[in-house]
Amino acid sequence: xxxxxxxxMAEFLLGAxxxxxxxxxxxxxxxxRGPGNADRIMAAQLLGTGGIATVLLxxxxxxxxxxxxxxxxxxxxxxxxxxxxxxxxLSQTPDESRAAGKL
Amino acid sequence: xxxxxDLWTVVAVVAGAFFFFAGTIGLLRFPDSLTRLHALTxxxxxxxxxxVLGLLPQMDSVSAGLKLVGIWLLVLVSGATAxxxxxxSLRHGxxxx
Amino acid sequence: xxxxxxxxxxxxxxxxxVWIVIAREAPAAVVxxxxxxxxxxxxxxxxxxxxxxxxxAAIGGGLTGVLLxxxxxxxxxxxxxxxxQRPSRSTRWLAAGVSAAVTVALALCVLALPEPAPTxxxxxxxxxxxxxxxxxxxxxxxxxxxxxxxxxxxxxxxALIGVWSLAPDRVWxxxxxxxQPADPNxxxxxxxxxxxxIGIVAGTYIFxxxxxxxxxxxxxxxxxxxxxxxxxxxxxxxxxxxxxSWVRWxxxxxxxxxxxxxxxxxxxxxxxxxxxQGFAKPLILAIEFALMPTLTLVLGLMxxxxxxxxxxx
Numbered sequence: 001x002x003x004x005x006x007x008x009m010a011e012f013l014l015g016a017x018x019x020x021x022x023x024x025x026x027x028x029x030x031x032x033r034g035p036g037n038a039d040r041i042m043a044a045q046l047l048g049t050g051g052i053a054t055v056l057l058x059x060x061x062x063x064x065x066x067x068x069x070x071x072x073x074x075x076x077x078x079x080x081x082x083x084x085x086x087x088x089x090l091s092q093t094p095d096e097s098r099a100a101g102k103l
Numbered sequence: 104x105x106x107x108x109d110l111w112t113v114v115a116v117v118a119g120a121f122f123f124f125a126g127t128i129g130l131l132r133f134p135d136s137l138t139r140l141h142a143l144t145x146x147x148x149x150x151x152x153x154x155v156l157g158l159l160p161q162m163d164s165v166s167a168g169l170k171l172v173g174i175w176l177l178v179l180v181s182g183a184t185a186x187x188x189x190x191x192s193l194r195h196g197x198x199x200x
Numbered sequence: 201x202x203x204x205x206x207x208x209x210x211x212x213x214x215x216x217x218v219w220i221v222i223a224r225e226a227p228a229a230v231v232x233x234x235x236x237x238x239x240x241x242x243x244x245x246x247x248x249x250x251x252x253x254x255x256x257a258a259i260g261g262g263l264t265g266v267l268l269x270x271x272x273x274x275x276x277x278x279x280x281x282x283x284x285q286r287p288s289r290s291t292r293w294l295a296a297g298v299s300a301a302v303t304v305a306l307a308l309c310v311l312a313l314p315e316p317a318p319t320x321x322x323x324x325x326x327x328x329x330x331x332x333x334x335x336x337x338x339x340x341x342x343x344x345x346x347x348x349x350x351x352x353x354x355x356x357x358x359a360l361i362g363v364w365s366l367a368p369d370r371v372w373x374x375x376x377x378x379x380q381p382a383d384p385n386x387x388x389x390x391x392x393x394x395x396x397x398i399g400i401v402a403g404t405y406i407f408x409x410x411x412x413x414x415x416x417x418x419x420x421x422x423x424x425x426x427x428x429x430x431x432x433x434x435x436x437x438x439x440x441x442x443x444x445s446w447v448r449w450x451x452x453x454x455x456x457x458x459x460x461x462x463x464x465x466x467x468x469x470x471x472x473x474x475x476x477q478g479f480a481k482p483l484i485l486a487i488e489f490a491l492m493p494t495l496t497l498v499l500g501l502m503x504x505x506x507x508x509x510x511x512x513x
Contacts, residue, residue, distance in 0.1 A: 009109060009161075014201040016116045016154075018208055021242075023120075023127040025212050027143070030131050032219060032232055039136055040231040041189055042143055046130075047238045047261075048178060049147035050123060053154045056171070057116070058205070058245060060161050066250040066414040068170045069406055070241065070257055073423060075174055076399050077262030079181030080426040081234060083388060084266040086188045087433055088273045090195065177398060184391045191387075 010061045017057035024050035041085040048078030108160035115157025122150035136193050144186040148179060206246055213239050226272040226279060234265035250414035251337045254406070258422035266429070267503055332481035334412030341416070342484045346473045350458045353491055356498045357451055364442060367506040373443030374511040376504035380435035392434035399427035407492060411481075417488045421495035428500045439504050441511040447497070454494025458487055 024046060031043050052071050059067025129142025155175040162168045216236050223229040237260025244253035275282075286292075324336050324344065331343040341349050367374070407420025431437045440447050461483055462473040469476045475483050 009112070011201045012113060013116070013161075014205055016120050018201065018205040019120050020123050020150075020154075021205065021208060021212070023123045025208075027127050027130045028216070028235060032223075032228065032235075039139065040228060041192070042136075042140060043231050043235055044265075045140075045143055045182060045185060045189070046147065047235055048182065049144075049151045051238050051242070052174065052178060053119070053123070053151050054242060055245065056154060056158055056174075058242070060158050064245070064248075064250065065167065066254075067245060068167060068174065069409075069413075069415060070245065070250065070253050071174050072170070072177070072402055073254055073257045073406065073419065074238065074241065074261060075177045075181070076395070076402060076423055077258055077426060078238075079177075079185060079391075079395060080262050080430055081265050082181070082185040083188065083391065083430060083433065084269060085231075086185070086192045087388070088269050089192050180394060181391070184387055188387055 013057050013061035017054045017061065020050055020057065021054050024054070041082065041089060044078055044082040044085060048075065048082065051078070112157045112160055115153050119150045119153030119157060122146050122153060126150060137190060140186060140189055140193070144182055148182050151175060151178060202246075209239065209242055209246070213243065226275060227269070230265065230268040230272050233268060234261060237261045237264060251335075251416065251419075254414055254419045255422075258419045258426075262426050263422055263499060263503065270503070270505065330480065331475075331484070333484060335410060335414065335416075337414070338410055338416055338484070342487060343475065343480065346458075346462070346487075350455065350462065350473070353455050353458065353494065356495070356502075357455065360451070360498050360502050363502055364506055367508070371507045371510040373441060374507040375439045375441045375509045376501065376507050377432070377439050378508060379438070380433060386434075388434040389436060392431045392436050396427040396431055399423055399430075403427070407488070410488070411485070417492045417495060421492055422499060424492075424496045425499035425503070428496065429503055432504070439501075442501070442507055443511065447501075450493055450497050452494075454491040457490030461487055 027046050027050070028043065031039050031046065052074050055067055055071045055074060059065075059071070123146070126142050126146030129146060130139050133139045133142055152175055155171050158171060159168050162171060213236065216232060216239065220229050220232040220236065223232060237256060240260060241253045241257045244250070244256055287295075321336070324340060327344075328334075328336055328339050331339045333339050333343070403420045403423030405420075406415040406423065407417050408415075410416030410420070428437075432439055442448075465474040465476070465483075466472045
């Protein structure tokens, strides 16, 4: 079930994965620090795209076939988490948000 | 043929990484939540699409390739609707800084 | 290059863990925790534990996150009162010191493990042909250590009963969760119509390939539960009242079937949960088929919480 890409290609794919992971971390720093919870629901989106890209690249580099299933699961659950967050935020009444301070 | 496929992978993955880079720059520098959301969902989804395109030649069977494209379509659909919804919630709750 | 990736991943996870501990507000810490779960998925992939990565992505990424967000939302009104009761400085320093000491002790234990670490994996692989499944994880979970899986399934049902016990007396037996406004033309309704068919196919697929490749009933059940919760969040379906008999029967059906198959083994193969020669794979599949609906129902109901609306008898 495994295919093994040629050494240089594998290194390149791992490098791309490391780069995208670095981008995700930079984005995370911004999102998690951002005042108020408005930005934080975007974290699920960020992981949903960047995280899946990293999984796919690492999986392709190591030749692990099952990583496609991991990426599929991540895609479905990240979507579910995004919607649950927004639903939770929308359930908050405007008074509560003002009281909690710029939520 | 192999060289051409490898070249395709390299070009597409580099382009995808560049779009992730652009999206992250937008995320870090845009002034408010709605514009940041814009950068996040559009650029990052395009980056993922290019990465998927680049990885297609590396797959060893047609079904794996179809699965890959299926994952991308799924992320696209859920990302588009989630972005709309997040934007709506930002508008109701008042945009953050 | 892989060392760079691994080092970066480890640094990111440690930094995130520290941030989660010192975060000021509960929702922020919860989002950080969800990100942490998704990053752990990558770590598991690097450690070649693909089954664990699948479970981490499903449970740690989605379900635990939503559970914690619901908890944070419910605790919102009490957060200021909780903050007013913070323990004294010396207590907090003591707690930090003890936590750090435990971390150091654990790290030393891991580093002191003999090389190669003691493991039963070679014996599993040597005997796996008897179980007729290709995935060693499935072989361990459902053949060599089936007893543990049975007890875990029962523990899950107990946990659900524990969650239900939080309901006030007057709504006992009612529907969990508030009534969701149904907006048939709204966006959430659109997503709840488009995603679940894909999710059901994906969840069933991951359940099915668990026999020979990474996957299995637990990850599949998590995906199915997430899709069911999505449909309920959109108001397209309502949570079932917990007094309904089909709910109760479905909850015990899985463990009961498991025990029944174990008894069959006791009679025909000499020990509880032993499988007679040549029947291993059909029996394993039967157990998985029986447990899958139970697990889906348990996970979904656990996330919905205790009953909140009373149901006329």
